[in-house]
Amino acid sequence: MIKTFEELESKQVACSKCLDGKFAGEDGKRAIVLCGGTGCLSSNSAEIRERFEKLVAEKGLSDKVTVNQVGCFGFCSQGPFVKIYPEDTLYRMVKIEDVDEIIEKDIEGGEVVERLLYVDPATKEKIAKQDDITFYKKQHRIALHGCGQIDPENIEEALGAGAFKGLARALKMDRKDVVDEVLTSGIRGRGGAGFPTGRKWMFAMNGDGDKYVVCNGDEGDPGAFMDRSILEGNPLAVIEGMMIAGYAIGAQNGYFYVRAEYPIAVNRLKIAIKQAEELGLLGDNILGSGFSFRAHIRLGAGAFVCGEETALLNSIQGQRGMPRPRPPFPAVKGLWDRPTVVNNVETLACIPYILREGAAKFAECGTEKSKGTKVFALGGKINNVGLVEVPMGTTLRELIYDIGGGVPNGKKFKAIQTGGPSGGCLTEKDLDAEIDFDNLVAKGSMMGSGGAIVMDEDNCMVDVAKFYMEFICDESCGKCSPCRIGTKRMLEYLTKITEGKATMEDLTQLEELAATIKAGSLCALGQTAANPVLSTLTHFRDEYIAHIVDKKCPAGVCKNLMQYVINKDKCYGCGACAKQCPVGAITKTDYIAEGKKLPALAIDPQKCIKCGMCVATCKFGAIEKK
C-alpha cells in the first residue's frame, strides 16, 4: 500500500529505475517485447509470444531474457511487432515461424535478423530502430505516452513511466488552481467538438453536492481506434486523468463508458483499476490527502449515438441511449441529475501530462487556438496504416505523405475524410492547411475524434457519402424526426443517384433536406449527419452531376453505372478470366488481334455481376471499366 506522497515518490523512483534498466539492459537481461494491441493480437501476436516464452524456457534463457507484452506500437500495417532491448531493434511483420530464428540469431548469436527489419520504401534502406523510421519521426507523444513501451497490465511499469506524478502534484494544489492549470494549457475536448476542457471543469466545480466524472470511451466512428489503443496501451493514464478531474471538480466517483466491442481495452482497464486499488491509489483518502475516488466501468451495447454525451448518460442510467436537449449541460445537470464532467479518453490521457509537466509545456506545441497534439487513426488508401500523434498545426500533407507514406500503388490522392460520419472531405488544395479544430471546420470538415481515411482516384465520392448516410440511418436513435426520417430520405436520394435514376431536381431536394436536418435535429449526430453529403457536394459536385446527367460513375464504383469491357486488342485469349468468372459471362469472340494467336474474349453485360474477379485475374490489363 502506498499511503503518503513520499511513499509514492520512492516507489516511482524504484519503478523508473527498473523500467529504464529494462530498456538499457542494466539488469543484465535482454527484453523481448511484443505488441499487444488489437491489430497485432488478431495477427497472432499472442501465439508468437507463447512461442517466445516456450523457447526461452526450453533453452534455459530465462535468466538472460524476459518476454512481455506492451500496448499498441501504432504502425498497424507493419504488425505484429517484436522489439528487442537494450539494442532497440524493431522487427516487423513477424510470423510464428520467425520466432526460432530471432532467438537463435539475435538473442543467442547477437546478430540482427535483417530480413525482418523495416525497409524504407523511398530509400530501400533497412532500418533497425523505431525512432529512425519516418513514420515515427514527426510524431510527438503526449496522449500516447507509454503506449508501446510499458506493459499495460503491470502498474509498476506505468509508475516507472511517470504515472501518478500528475495526480500527486494536483493533490497538493488548490482545486481551483488545478482547473486553472487545465484552462491555461488550452486543451480542448478530443472527442470531436473541441470545447475547452477547463471550462467544462469550471462549470462543474461550481456546483454543489455529489458530482461525477465520466470518461467517454464509446468510440464508434468507422475507422477510428485512438481511444481503444490508449485504453489498451496505457489505461492508468486515463484513470489518472479521471482522478485529477474528480479532484478538481469535487467528484468521488468516475464512470468509464466503453464499447462492448473493445474486450481487450475493458479487460486492461479492469486490471489497472484493481492494481491501483490494491496499492491504495484508488479508494479512500488517497495518499493521505483526504481525497477519495472510485472508478467504475460500464459497457456500451452497440449504439453509435451513445457517443453523444447526454445519450451516454442515459445509457449509464439504464435507459435507451437517446440524447436530451441541452441546456442544461451535463456539467450542470448530468448523471442522475448531478453535475457531471464528460471527457473523451484521449482528453483524459493528456491531463496527467499537463499536471506533471505544466500547462506551459503542453501549450508549447500546437496552434494559437488548438494546443497540444492530436491522435489520428490513419486508414484507407495510405501506405502506413496506423495510429499517429502529431502536434496541432501539422499540415495534412505532412500527415499523409511524410508520416503516412502517401497513397499506395502510384494512385492519385483524391481526398481525406476526417470526423467520420459527422465530418467531411478535404482535398488536394487543402493539403497545406494546418490541422487544428477551427481550421478544419473552416475548410468544411471537422477534427472529430481522429479518424482520417484517405481516398484515391478509385473512390467514388457519391458512394462514400452514401456509405456514411447508411451508417447514420442505421444508428439514428429515432427520437427526433428530422434525423429519423430525414436521413432515410437522404439515403433514398443518394441511392437513386448511384443507380443512375436521379434527376437534377433530386439534387436540389437533397441539398434542401440536408439544410433542414442540420437546423432541426436534436443532437450532434443529426446536426452533422448531412456533412459528408454537403462536403462532397462542395468539392465533387461534378461527380454527382456525372452520375445524374451522364449516368456515369467517373471512379467506376457504382455498379449500376459501369461495365467491364475486354479490350480486344490487348486480349491474348488465354481464358484465365473466363475460368474465374463465377457466372460464366465471358466467352470467345472470333476476333484475333494482331500478333496474338487466340481469339479475344468478351464479357456479356447481361450476365456480368461486376464482381471484378476477371480484372484481378487478367495479367495483361486487358479488362477495363467503362
Added chain:
Amino acid sequence: MAHLSEAAVAKINEICDRYEGEKTPLMMILSDIQKEYGYIPLDVQQIVSERTGVSVAEIYGVVTFYSFFSLKPKGKFVIGCCLGTACYVKGAQQVIDKFSEILGIKPGETTDDGMFTIDALRCIGACGIAPAVSINGKVYPKVAVSAVPGIIDELRAQGEE
C-alpha cells in the same frame, strides 16, 4: 414463466444480485444475461423487472434499442451462408439447403440444442472464394455441398469439448 427452468431463474437472480449496490444497473444486468444465454426473452425481462423495479415496457425498450441485445436465441455457432450473387451462382443455395437439411432448421432459426444458427447473408465480399460460409466470423472458402457434413461434425466436436 412456465418454461424457464429453476436453474435459469436462479442464475438470473444471481446476475441481479451481482449489482445489488449499483445505481441503475439495468444495462449491466442485461449485458450479463445476454452473454450467459445469448438472448433476453420476455419472461426473463419479467424477472429483471421484479428485481429492479423497472417496468417490463421500459426493459423491452432498452433490449430492442441496443444491437447487442437480442430477443431470440442464437446458437453457439452462427453459420452465415453468403447468398450474394457470386456465391449464389456457384451453388450457395444448395450449400445452405444442405446445412438446413442436416440440422433440420431453416435460415434464421436455431437448433434445439442451441448449437447452430443458420443465417443467410448478403455479399460478404468474398466472391473470389465463392461459395463462402462465415462461421462465427471465420470464413470458409469454396464450400462444396459434399463438405457440409464434415464442417458440421467438426463444429459439433468443438462445441462438445
